[in-house]
Every structure is written in structure tokens, then in C-alpha cells.
Amino acid sequence: MTHRKGILILLGLGLITFGTAGVAVSDDGDRNGKRGGWLTARADVAPVANATYGEECGSCHLAYQPGLLPAPAWAQVMDPAALGDHYGDEATLAETLRTGILAYLTAHAADQASEVRSRAFAVGFDAHAGTGLPRITETRYFKRKHDRVPTSLVAGNPDVGSFSQCPACHRGAAKGIYNDSQIDIPGHGPWKD
Ligand code: HEC
Ligand code: HEC
Known part of the structure; x- marks a missing residue:
């Protein structure tokens, strides 16, 4: 694995972790209001x-x-x-x-x-x-x-x-x-x- 690839993969994992946490705190979207930005496009x-x-x-x-x-x-x-x-x-x-x-x-x-x-x-x-x-x-x-x-x-x-x-x-x-x-x-x- 090249160094560059390794960094990209780490970045990717970070995003996935962040995404999961984002959904967990927003639960069903009521508590922290409207979900905006790229989260809106998530299924x-x-x-x-x-x-x-x-x-x-x-x-x-x-x-x-x-x-x-x-x-x-x-x-x-x-x-x-x-x-x-x-x-x-x-x-x-x-x-x-x-x-x-x-x-x-x-x-x-x-x-x-x-x-x-x-x-x-x-x-x-x-x-x-x-x-x-x-x-x-x-x-x-x-x-x-x-x-x-x-x-x-x-x-x-x-x-x-x-x-x-x-x-x-x-x-x-x-x-x-x-x-x-x-x-x-x-x-x-x-x-x-
Ligand atoms: C007559 C229009 C209408 C139809 C038809 C309808 N919905 Fe909805 N739906 C709404 C509205 C309006 C809300 C938001 C209600 C609120 O916030 O009080 C909503 C909210 C939702 C939510 C919660 C979204 C959130 O972010 O909290 C889900 C999930 C959902 N609908 C799924 C469905 C599914 C699946 C169907 C078909 C089986 C469906 N709806 C049919 C109007 C509709
Ligand atoms: C020949 C037309 C037709 C086909 C093909 C069909 N459905 Fe349906 N389905 C209906 C009708 C009509 C309703 C009732 C809609 C209503 O009450 O407004 C319905 C309702 C439903 C509902 C309940 C929706 C609700 O109100 O919550 C589900 C679930 C469902 N279908 C699943 C399926 C699945 C799975 C298949 C494939 C095996 C399928 N349908 C194929 C006509 C069809």
C-alpha cells in the first residue's frame, strides 16, 4: 500500500465513523432540527x-x-x-x-x-x-x-x-x-x- 492510499483510506474511515455518529445523535431528525448539507442526501x-x-x-x-x-x-x-x-x-x-x-x-x-x-x-x-x-x-x-x-x-x-x-x-x-x-x-x- 502506498502512503497516499493509506491516508485516503484513513480519511474514508473517519467519514464513515462521523456519518454513523451523525445519524445516532439526530435519531429521527426531530431533536436537532433539520439535517442539512450532505447528510440530507443520505438514504x-x-x-x-x-x-x-x-x-x-x-x-x-x-x-x-x-x-x-x-x-x-x-x-x-x-x-x-x-x-x-x-x-x-x-x-x-x-x-x-x-x-x-x-x-x-x-x-x-x-x-x-x-x-x-x-x-x-x-x-x-x-x-x-x-x-x-x-x-x-x-x-x-x-x-x-x-x-x-x-x-x-x-x-x-x-x-x-x-x-x-x-x-x-x-x-x-x-x-x-x-x-x-x-x-x-x-x-x-x-x-x-
Ligand atoms: C400525504 C403526504 C405523505 C405521504 C403519502 C407519505 N408521507 Fe411520509 N411524511 C409526510 C409528512 C408531511 C411528514 C413530516 C411530518 C411531520 O414532521 O410532522 C412525513 C414524515 C415521514 C417520515 C419521517 C421523516 C423524518 O425525517 O422524521 C418517514 C420515515 C416517512 N414519512 C415515510 C413515509 C413512507 C414510507 C410513506 C409511504 C408508505 C410515506 N411516508 C407517505 C407526508 C407523507
Ligand atoms: C397488481 C398491482 C400490485 C402488485 C403487482 C403489487 N402490489 Fe402491493 N399493493 C397493491 C395495492 C392496490 C395496495 C393497496 C394500496 C392502498 O391501500 O392504497 C398494495 C399495498 C402494498 C403494501 C402495503 C402498503 C401500505 O399501505 O403500507 C405492501 C407492503 C405491498 N403492497 C407490497 C408488495 C410487494 C412486496 C409486491 C410484490 C410481490 C407487491 N406489493 C405487488 C397492488 C399491487
Whole structure:
């Protein structure tokens, strides 16, 4: 290893350490206000990195990042019978596709993730609660984060329709960026606390 390379690697490690600490203290972004600068561009939830998943599960809605639900929830969503009656729609898959996608979702699920925000989506999840399929929009963390958003901007908003349409309001949703500075609600604009 050259001397120069060694310094670059040390610098890189320093940045990674700094980045991790930055996320840890900002927790969910409320305590120390808006995250700015290069931290803003960091994904809150790891972006989708599986082409098959993106194609098969991203045609009707955003291919939700695996880190938005814990593994037991994905197992329920990906059950063969559940895919046949998928929130009122039909999303049946060939068995090899189904098992491949389930493996991807499980490996990167909220309870497996390193991102603080991702892990928050796993808190309090109970696989035996409720009768229908689990929803990201019904997790404790999601509900807490959206309880100040009035229905008139969601169900009553023809350009949104439901909370399941993350990209309607979160401009960076496809990249896993959900922080307040990248919100733009149709007919309303940016979100100001
Ligand atoms: C044929 C269209 C279609 C396909 C394909 C599809 N979905 Fe869906 N999905 C829906 C509909 C419709 C909803 C309900 C949206 C709503 O309530 O507004 C939904 C909801 C969801 C939700 C719950 C979102 C929430 O409200 O929190 C998850 C999770 C989900 N889908 C995952 C998947 C996965 C994983 C796949 C691939 C196996 C997939 N979907 C493929 C139509 C589809
Ligand atoms: C109607 C617009 C709208 C939709 C649709 C929506 N959100 Fe949000 N979201 C918001 C607003 C507004 C906030 C900030 C609320 C506040 O600070 O009180 C927010 C906050 C968040 C936060 C917390 C960000 C932070 O930095 O604290 C996350 C994570 C998040 N949303 C994820 C999602 C996901 C995932 C979806 C789709 C399943 C979604 N949202 C759908 C409007 C929306």
C-alpha cells in the first residue's frame, strides 16, 4: 500500500465513523432540527437493490424498500395465498420469483437494517395483531410520524389518494430518502413544522 492510499483510506474511515455518529445523535431528525448539507442526501432506508423485486413489486406502487417492514411482516405479505388477495388486488408470482423476492426482503428487512429509521419501522410489530395483511402505513412509527398530516391532504387529495403513495409527497422516496426537507405535498407544498 502506498502512503497516499493509506491516508485516503484513513480519511474514508473517519467519514464513515462521523456519518454513523451523525445519524445516532439526530435519531429521527426531530431533536436537532433539520439535517442539512450532505447528510440530507443520505438514504433513511437502504434503496432497493434487486432488479427482480423492482420489476415485480414496483408496477402498481413504489417498490417499497425492504427496510420499511420487519421480516415477519414480509413473510405474511409474500405468502402465496396472500399474494392472490393482495390488499384487494391480485399479485400472484411464480414460485421461484416468490421465494427469491422473499429472501431479498427478509435479508434487508427493518429488523435486520443498520439505518436508525429503518429499525424504527420494526418497533412494536406484532405478527398476530389485526386480521388483514400488515401495512407500512399502520406501523407504530409511521402513524406517529404522520399523525399531524390532515386527511384533506391525503385521502381528500386527488393527487395523493392514500398514505401508501409515498412518492406523491416524498420526492426522494425511490432513493429511500424520507426526511422533512424533501417533502412536497401536491397542492400544499413543502412541510414546515
Ligand atoms: C397488481 C398491482 C400490485 C402488485 C403487482 C403489487 N402490489 Fe402491493 N399493493 C397493491 C395495492 C392496490 C395496495 C393497496 C394500496 C392502498 O391501500 O392504497 C398494495 C399495498 C402494498 C403494501 C402495503 C402498503 C401500505 O399501505 O403500507 C405492501 C407492503 C405491498 N403492497 C407490497 C408488495 C410487494 C412486496 C409486491 C410484490 C410481490 C407487491 N406489493 C405487488 C397492488 C399491487
Ligand atoms: C400525504 C403526504 C405523505 C405521504 C403519502 C407519505 N408521507 Fe411520509 N411524511 C409526510 C409528512 C408531511 C411528514 C413530516 C411530518 C411531520 O414532521 O410532522 C412525513 C414524515 C415521514 C417520515 C419521517 C421523516 C423524518 O425525517 O422524521 C418517514 C420515515 C416517512 N414519512 C415515510 C413515509 C413512507 C414510507 C410513506 C409511504 C408508505 C410515506 N411516508 C407517505 C407526508 C407523507
